[in-house]
Amino acid sequence: MxxxxxxxxxxxxxxxxxxxxxxxxxxxxxxxxxxxxxxxxxxxxxxxxxxxxxxxxxxxxxxxxxxxxxxxxxxxxxxxxxxxQEILDGKGAIAVIYPDIGEPYRSIFSKIIEGIQEQAKVQISTYPVGPNSNAGDLSAQLVRGGVKVVIALGRQGLKAVSGLTPEIAVVVGGVLSVPESESRNLTGISLTPDPALLFALLKRLLPSIKRVTVVYDPQHNDWLIKLAREAAKAQGLELVTREAHDLASAAHLYDAAFAVADSRQDAIWLPQDATTVDDETILPLVLKESWSRGLPVFSSSFLHVKKGVMFALYPNNLGLGRDLASSALGVLSGESRKRGVSPLREVLTAVNLRTASHIGLNLDYQQQRSFDFIFPEP
Structure with a gap:
């Protein structure tokens, strides 16, 4: 037949x-x-x-x-x-590992991934991981998929790629910091805004400021303070750093800082530091002293603006995704990698108009338009 x-x-x-x-x-x-x-x-x-x-x-x-x-x-x-070969096979050489987590964090990671896909313009494989994900199984999946570079988002994403084969490069994002011992072998971008951007905005808004005081835990933010010293020098600022290892010592150091501060030339910077910027104890203390003394306080956390801090920088998640994709593409093309985690430069700005007015800073309409978020909302 x-x-x-x-x-x-x-x-x-x-x-x-x-x-x-x-x-x-x-x-x-x-x-x-x-x-x-x-x-x-x-x-x-x-x-x-x-x-x-x-x-x-x-x-x-x-x-x-x-x-x-x-x-x-x-x-x-x-x-x-x-x-x-990548094009003919239809395989994606870049994979994104991200936490399988609920809202509001799911939307944050989704926006970062959107930025990655937008910038990469090649097929991206995504792998959600939970607390009990098997690193060996994940590694085998990535190898079978022809993955050359992994973008690990969040603490769970970073943990999930800790046992990957050395042939797969790792770019990390969506974390505040990475221990120095780990960051030496990684490339990535922190969620912590670059101090250079914070100090530049401070000087633009309040040119008379000469000195910035920061209380920090060196175990978490020693890397950030090293960058901040250079950034302050570039803006003609004196950076006064005070180390604290617990909440009690942090509270004492803030009291001492306010006692000698001059509202005409001093400002307080609140970094993202769980030891020295506790929202239940430290933040109310700092805001009370700031208001009574008319002393400007700025922050690396968006939520602090709503509570009374004058201004803050916070992540532009879409822009962060684009930057992470650019780093991954650089690795794919054979560019020499800069080891370590860099501060965030894709940022948005927020201002508290009531606090700004209280310390004598009246922002006109054009100045207000330069901010991405204004509180109280018009």
Whole structure:
């Protein structure tokens, strides 16, 4: 008995061929742009990801793909071998590991992942992990998927990748800090705003400020204070640092700082530090003294603005995702990696108008528009 070959509709052939021809045009065009400094592999990969039909394993696709395969290979020959194979396989070389957690944190991580996908423009694999996730199983999945770089988000994401094979590079994000012993082998971006941005905004709003005092726990924020000293010097500020290892000593140091402060030239900086900026004990004490003395206090935490701090910087989650993707793409392209965790530079700004007015800072409409969040809300 003769087996009749399956008929392929002319419309189907046209649909698939059109997609493939678009792919070829883009691959050749982007490859030609490579000499001008563009990334042809990433852009061609983005085109393929938007044309899923050509990778389907139906009879229609197999016939058309077989006919046009020489042209596809010719186009891909202009790309470097790893990128070419990645595109032809349809595999994502970047994976995102993030905590499988409820709101409001789920939305935060979703926005970071959105930024990663937007910037990467290649297929991204995502893996939610819980407290009891098996690191060995995860590592095997990543290897099977051809993953070369992992973006680990949050503490759970960082914990989940601790046992990965050394061949898979790790970029970390969505954490406040990483112990120095661990950060030496990682590349990443903290959720802690860059002190340089905080001090620049302080000087823009209050040019008369000459001295900033910060109370911190060196176990958590020694790395940040090192950066802050350089940032303060660049702004012509004197940075007075006071170390505290518990709440009692932190409270005593804040009392001492307010006792000698001059509201015309002093300010207090509240870093993200669980030891020295406790919301139940320290924050009310600092806000009370700030209000009674007319002394400006600024923070690295958005929530403090609602409670009475003059201004704060907080994460732009979409922008953070883009920066993490750029770091991952840099690793993929063979760029030398800067080891360690960097402070956050993709930030949004918040201001408390009532507190600003109380210390004599009256922001006009144009100045108010430069902030992303204003409290009390108009």
């Amino acid at each position: 003769l087996i009749q070959p399956r008929r392929i509709s002319f419309a189907a052939v046209l649909r698939i061929a059109a997609g493939l021809l678009l792919l070829l045009a883009c691959a050749f065009g982007y490859a030609a742009q490579g000499s001008a400094g563009h990334d042809p592999g990433r852009r061609a990969g983005a085109v393929v990801n938007r044309l899923p039909d050509w990778r389907e394993n139906t009879a229609e696709v197999r016939v058309v793909r077989r006919e046009l395969q020489p042209l596809i290979i010719a186009a891909m020959a202009t790309l470097d071998a790893p990128r070419r």
